[in-house]
Amino acid sequence: MQRRAFLGDLIQGAVAAATLGAVVPDVVAAPGVRRYLRPPGALAEEDFTAQCIHCGQCAEICPNRCIRYFGLENGLASVDTPYIIPREQACILCMKCGEVCPSGAIQPVPREMEAILDKVHMGTARVDKRICLSWQGKTCGVCYRACPLPDIAIRVGRLEQPHVLDGCVGCGICERSCIQIPQAIRIIPDRRGTAMS
Amino acid sequence: MLRHLNKLRLATLTLIFAALILLPFLSIYQSYRAAYAYDLLAPTEQRLYDAMEWLTESFTNDPAEDLDAIKGTTWSASIFDLKLSDPLAVVGQIAAGARVYSPFLLSALIPIILTVLLGRFFCGWVCPATLLYEINSALSRWLRALGLRSPTRHFDLRFKYGVLAVGLLLSVATGSIFFAIIYPPAIIGRELYYAIALGGFGAGTVFFALTLLFDLLVARRGFCRYLCPGGALYSLLGRYRLLRIARKVEQCNDCTKCDVVCEFGLLPMRDGFGQECNNCTACMAVCPTDALAFRIALTDLPAQGAGHLGRTHLRHGAAHTPGEN
Numbered sequence: 081m082q083r084r085a086f087l088g089d090l091i092q093g094a095v096a097a098a099t100l101g102a103v104v105p106d107v108v109a110a111p112g113v114r115r116y117l118r119p120p121g122a123l124a125e126e127d128f129t130a131q132c133i134h135c136g137q138c139a140e141i142c143p144n145r146c147i148r149y150f151g152l153e154n155g156l157a158s159v160d161t162p163y164i165i166p167r168e169q170a171c172i173l174c175m176k177c178g179e180v181c182p183s184g185a186i187q188p189v190p191r192e193m194e195a196i197l198d199k200v201h202m203g204t205a206r207v208d209k210r211i212c213l214s215w216q217g218k219t220c221g222v223c224y225r226a227c228p229l230p231d232i233a234i235r236v237g238r239l240e241q242p243h244v245l246d247g248c249v250g251c252g253i254c255e256r257s258c259i260q261i262p263q264a265i266r267i268i269p270d271r272r273g274t275a276m277s
Numbered sequence: 278m279l280r281h282l283n284k285l286r287l288a289t290l291t292l293i294f295a296a297l298i299l300l301p302f303l304s305i306y307q308s309y310r311a312a313y314a315y316d317l318l319a320p321t322e323q324r325l326y327d328a329m330e331w332l333t334e335s336f337t338n339d340p341a342e343d344l345d346a347i348k349g350t351t352w353s354a355s356i357f358d359l360k361l362s363d364p365l366a367v368v369g370q371i372a373a374g375a376r377v378y379s380p381f382l383l384s385a386l387i388p389i390i391l392t393v394l395l396g397r398f399f400c401g402w403v404c405p406a407t408l409l410y411e412i413n414s415a416l417s418r419w420l421r422a423l424g425l426r427s428p429t430r431h432f433d434l435r436f437k438y439g440v441l442a443v444g445l446l447l448s449v450a451t452g453s454i455f456f457a458i459i460y461p462p463a464i465i466g467r468e469l470y471y472a473i474a475l476g477g478f479g480a481g482t483v484f485f486a487l488t489l490l491f492d493l494l495v496a497r498r499g500f501c502r503y504l505c506p507g508g509a510l511y512s513l514l515g516r517y518r519l520l521r522i523a524r525k526v527e528q529c530n531d532c533t534k535c536d537v538v539c540e541f542g543l544l545p546m547r548d549g550f551g552q553e554c555n556n557c558t559a560c561m562a563v564c565p566t567d568a569l570a571f572r573i574a575l576t577d578l579p580a581q582g583a584g585h586l587g588r589t590h591l592r593h594g595a596a597h598t599p600g601e602n
Contacts, residue, residue, distance in 0.1 A: 126452065129452060131370060133463075134457035136467045140300065141304070145474075149479070
């Protein structure tokens with residue numbers, strides 16, 4: 081009797097696990113759900129996956145080690161292509177990856193302000209005022225001080241309240257540096273990318 | 278002299294493989310330098326830092342910048358501003374994106390010219406997988422000594438051209454270069470980087486292990502002979518190569534050592550080289566009478582018949598007509 085009950089539990093558990101297993105990956109791993117950035121100078125998403133030859137040199141040369149590679153989680157075309165999760169490690173806009181990229185998937189952009197503002201479109205920062213310390217009345221301003229393009233990409237108002245400007249290229253240093261958990265400022269990826277020269 | 282070329286080749290392969298292991302470590306070291314992070318490192322990381330500093334300090338005072346000079350793998354590399362890419366990468370990219378990116382095409386120019394002149398030399402002299410495949414072949418010989426069946430299946434050598442064609446079609450269909458996940462020279466460099474710098478192997482390792490098993494249990498060097506899309510492309514490019522191995526029939530004694538040693542199953546003793554030969558010189562190294570040498574010509578010699586030092590020729594003398602084998 082006991083054994084039968086145990087078997088029953090076992091089968092029930094197996095069925096539950098199978099159902100969960102069937103449902104959960106679709107929700108978690110559906111392409112486009114993950115919020116990731118492509119390296120600075122990357123082409124528009126579709127052109128990027130067509131041009132990239134998956135050689136790995138962009139990560140190898142990245143001094144900040146922010147570039148990772150997809151497995152199967154972002155779809156077949158994205159396997160072994162580079163991405164950046166800014167909260168984990170953000171791009172410092174050193175522009176070395178575009179220089180080393182042989183395939184043109186990451187376009188070479190000189191490390192100069194005008195060129196970066198003109199060509200790099202990784203994304204745009206967005207502030208969540210409900211979480212942001214400064215917008216909640218406690219002066220912070222860390223994102224502004226971390227930004228490599230202060231007063232071009234972001235400016236601060238009263239109580240260091242951050243306002244994102246049009247110049248934001250989406251490097252993600254602000255998101256990386258935000259002292260709130262979860263972060264109050266996030267990069268919304270821009271999939272238009274850089275135009276091919 | 279020529280028989281030592283095989284040792285030079287094995288040394289080259291080992292050096293390239295060692296470089297593929299060293300480069301990820303150097304890359305990690307560079308980021309430690311860039312961050313001035315020595316005091317924050319764990320003891321194992323500090324050992325890595327010290328080792329890399331010892332290796333590089335006589336070459337550079339600014340490793341964080343200067344070590345950028347050499348990056349990449351055998352799939353695509355940049356060496357002091359010179360970019361070199363595998364022709365298969367260029368062909369695959371053109372198929373995936375339906376456009377030609379000329380800087381990338383240029384980076385494959387030197388390999389293409391060398392292949393047209395030297396044939397499939399990449400397969401024998403550069404490919405990091407070749408080292409592992411040759412060790413694998415040696416392993417299968419040891420396994421045979423232990424009584425296991427040796428891999429003796431033969432397939433059609435033209436099968437790999439089919440793989441190349443299907444790979445191109447899949448690149449067009451998926452809009453992403455397909456070869457990067459099934460081509461060992463691309464897999465090995467990338468997976469070594471993943472394992473060393475990113476802490477974990479990707480799916481490529483599983484695929485590569487399967488090819489090793491295929492070679493070990495089914496067909497000797499089977500992947501390179503029958504399946505490799507890069508080998509197929511190189512064979513086509515090097516079909517009318519200038520540098521060929523040829524047999525001097527006057528010096529040959531019909532010992533068949535060259536036929537046995539050839540990893541690609543070609544028959545040097547019967548003048549059977551063709552576009553599959555990658556000039557690896559393994560046959561030269563085993564020839565007891567130095568009958569195999571390089572020759573500059575667009576075509577192989579026609580079948581020359583029994584070697585003049587061999588029993589067949591000595592018995593029948595000059596009456597033995599060439600090609601009667």
